[in-house]
Amino acid sequence: MAQARISVIGTGYLGATHAACMAELGFDVLGLDVDRVKIDSLSAGRVPFYEPGLEEVLNRNLAAGRLRFTCDYDEVAEFADIHFLCVGTPQRSDSNAADLSFVDGAVESLAPRLTRPAVVIGKSTVPVGTAARVARRFHTVAPVGTGVELGWSPEFLREGFGVEDTLRPNRIVIGTESARVEAAMREISASQIEQGIPFLVTDIQTAELVKVSANAFLATKISFINAMAEVSEAAGADVKRLAEALSYDDRIGGKFLGPGLGFGGGCLPKDIRAFMARADELGVEPALSFLREVDAINQRRRARTVDIARGLIGGGFDGRTVGVLGAAFKPNSDDIRDSPALDVASTIAAQGATVTVYDPEALERAKEEHPELNYAHSMLEAVRDADVVLMLTEWAEFRDADPAELAKLVARRNIVDGRNALDAATWRAHDWTYRALGRP
Template sequence: MTEGTPTGSLRIAVIGTNYLGANTAAGMAEFGFDVIGVEIDEHRLKLLNDGKAPLYEPGLDPLLKKHVDSGRLRFTKDYREIADWADVHFICVGTPQTEGSDAADLAQVNSVVDMLAPLLTRPTLVVGRSTVPVGTSKLVEQRFHAESPAGAGVEIAWQPEFLREAHGVDDTLHPDRLVFGVQTPEAEATLRQVFATPLAEGTPVVVCNLPTAELVKGGANAFLATKISFINALSEMADATGADVTQLADALGFDKRIGRGMLNAGPGYGGGCLPKDLRAFMARAGELGVEEVITFLREVDDINYRRRARIVDVTHELLGAAWVGRNVTVLGAAFKAGTDDVRDSPALDIAGRIQLHGATVTVYDPEAMENARRVRPTLRYAGSALEACENAHLVLHLTEWPEFRALDPVTLKDVVDTPVILDARLLLDSAQWRAAGWTYRAPGKP
């Protein structure tokens, strides 16, 4: 992509600068626009203004640094700096799961309206990127029209994001599709101007109404969760019959109607998006009276959590029905490779369950150690995979970092107590590990 190809004089504000917002702000600057990000957390704000991301995401630090240094991108906590400065305001705040409920917590979205609406005195476009329950955009619109001096001159659009953690920069700059939920041709034209660079590269765009745009993200994540739970259900059948779930997935994936993507058996999905978005989708379906959706997707979520319990059961079996006095190594803390995100991480959940049974659990992850310590402070943590495996009676491979696939089983055998490995990600070379004298086990593989 040619750096700095502005398609007009639009000025862009990005409100909320954690994962989604940091990628969005850096991406808009790379597209050639002047951008101000709004961040109320002082620590995060300082990091961003130093050109550093508030989280680990490959390629994001250099992109932020490039545009902070150029002057094209800066960050503030003062909404007054963006209110009448920006032509387009992107809402990129979090919508976590409400405590004690499956529903999405819209407090951060409402806070944006509280802060921004009274300051808008001229027509502008406010674009939601946050994942929200269907119907939220119209409620946001009503509030902006009622609370802004600009009134109906504030137009609302919704433009859902489809960023994959560990691929956020590429997905921002080169999205596989764009969805514009708009109400007027003018709003569509503005979004086409904002995303002129990927559109020129041939990125397909779907122009739709607001509720369709809101449903797209929830629907996409519900489908992906279903696909992951489906292959994990087949993994249980493979275990019961001697079949190989990896070969099964390969065979299924050749069917173009199914596809191979996300058909990888493992410890299940996690992270800050898929679990809470699926549950919010179910909660909204319940509010709308579409009970069948809840029944179906509840089982998808249940399969996902049964997968974690299944890995704990196999761990118990491999330890010889003993827990106390056993050392278990967990390789991986992040919910997936390429990120330091430990929210709803299957790896940490499994580690915690094993510890509760009485085993001593030592964890190592290349990027997520600090976050893991905050979430699970009672676990033991090591500075390397080799250190984590010292005197282990069992090693669990729970996050698919390339570093773990590159481990030498011969070298590792010299530091463990008992050479037994449970490859819950089904990615290690079983022949190599067995040849080195290890007992190798992978759920769903004979």
Template sequence: MRMVVLGLGYLGATHAVCMAELGHEVLGIEVVPEKRAQLSAGQVPFYEPDLPELLNRHINSGAMRVSDSYAEAADFADVFFIAVGTPQKKGEYSADLAYVDAAIEELIPLLTRNSLILGKSTVPVGTAQRLSDRADELAKDVEVEIAWNPEFLREGFAVADTLHPDRVVVGAFPGGRAEVVCREIYAPIVQAQTPFIVTDPPTAELVKTSANAFLATKISFINAIAEVCDAAGADVKAIADAIGHDARIGRKFLNAGLGFGGGCLPKDIRAFMARAGELGAAEALSFLREVDNVNMRRRTRMVELARQVCGGSLLGKRIAILGAAFKPESDDVRDSPALNVAGQIQLQGASVTVYDPKAMDNSRKLFPTLDYAASAVDACDTADVVLVLTEWQEFADLDPHLLSETVRNRRVVDGRMCLNAEVWEAAGWQYYA
């Protein structure tokens, strides 16, 4: 099937490449020249395992092409995916739908045959209905159907999550062809017995935001328990392991630590709260404010702990920060807890050196005043304390004996509880988590 993906950022590029992998002919539309040039050359402009190989293959085979022309897109296919960004509005919690609206406004007047537009972007509930109404106004002698097909991919596992998802959700208005077309698009996935869930558009929109809100709540819950454990002298990891055996709870996303960040969970729970308020249901999601508060408090707690470890003041101390990406297997530093902590510590007078296996370039753009090292060992040179703030396997595998020869003081703060405390303590380190 021929299809168009509008927006080739993290979501769009992954979706376009994976649709080509499923056997479709894909045209990707990207208006940023630098990004478009990279993708056209078979280069992924961000780090995502397995994606570069697939992109290269399908660009070279011709199964995927990249353009900036909406006119070409309108002529190429009658199935379109919207995968543009929906960032948080400046100064408020609501999602900024300017890119979604712009895509609709530019595409629909160019359409010359009946078309289906499938939304992938995370949007507030009611967006599909609003866009459907606008499509009716913009369409010229053609029928344009709007439906919502939310994504559930995880950075670091995006290819696997797209090609082997745990469910496919399609939110369609009655009488349209969205369900039939999506079953054809995702035929290999459906044939693998993946649940195929058809709902109305508002429900599909809420499936995505509800999933993110639940995951954020689960993370903040265990971090709130960690605060109680600190006060009571209990072991939060043992608690997570014990309650995780309960099938109703599960162990995933019960890892206490520095909390969540990135381009999805923080903005999505805030946009969910904002939309609930617009609908007159603000009280229903009031608990998400505390979820957000607990999450942000973890960053402050990490700075306080670093200061305590350094004897009560960070002034003049040398701090090694291992990790800059908001999570491992990613170079994404949007709302990164690690960089937030690094910035706060620098403001308190410390000399901060950061190392991350993949996120160095993005970190420099966001925090140019921090120092950066070429390796974990270099970052720890003469450090008074080492902070592990992203759980890369490279950091979990570090040899504390080797680092002992580099640091000024053998003190490590495990912000992700990914180190073996016994091994580090046996090597003479003071271990904090």
């Protein structure tokens, strides 16, 4: 039997990573996007965002002829047996709900061109119930009708580890009632199944819930330890030691139990808000009402970081100089969506400070979104003459910074460790006033 040919609709972070990695697994892959600039970049072997290891995988498979990119839906429909939907589902501008316009646009463009039986597998994070609506639309619009069979397979990518998480995921989930869809996913995942990676087949609604449920749980765990940070600050306790003590309980564990500035990015914030919005539509809003406080705790950590920095320099930012280390929402990424670091930086700038930001990868994106801030090309440049330094994204470069070297450049030795990633004793030994969220 001939090997299935794959298309990937949407070449943002998820789609570009998925397309390259499917080719790495040996499949012939055609990636599609309506953005010609993005397609030209990928076709030339350039990834339009920062993701360690992805450019090497992309170029290896372009050279091998297993991977191509296009803007032509006719070409995709003719080429592929299996189509992956990997388009974005951002938060709507007028509510907390997910914006499904990119999903709907992809369906409306692909469906009329499907003249032979095909498998469509959604990977985009969507509100539960979306897949059933999408399936009905394919059956109505596609010339082949019910010959289009749909499944949903949520993605579990961590930015900075996208290649690893695609090639060696910790589980593969496919929601479908179609034997053909299940067989297609088993063919695609055969090498991973042989490695012992769990392969779960569920109904389609359960599969839609997996990703948002996982993100809601992780967000809750992060906000729980940050709530304990609030209590620790009031009580004079040390939330870092508290988290360490909790981590030895194997029912809790230490992952996502790092107190600090909180979560951001393009997934957790918008996913938990969309989850709440969908629960409300389903008439079960009270079931997820706790997520409102999860979100609120996360936002309060940003405000508390600003308060700590203000206190270190005498109670006001007007006329002060502030150095900010970090712009991306997490290290090993250039993603600034809902970045806590940039939120704090812009808040401080609005209160009268001159704020200079440095990040190893996210500066260009940050400049576009926050032109009111100043930007440096190095950590040392960012902290020069600063009255207070804020470490807000835990890049290794910042974690390993030499406090003695930085002390020669700043106006005052004040540092706020927004990620609880620095060694407090080392910084204090070099006469820095060190403050961190949830610690004495």
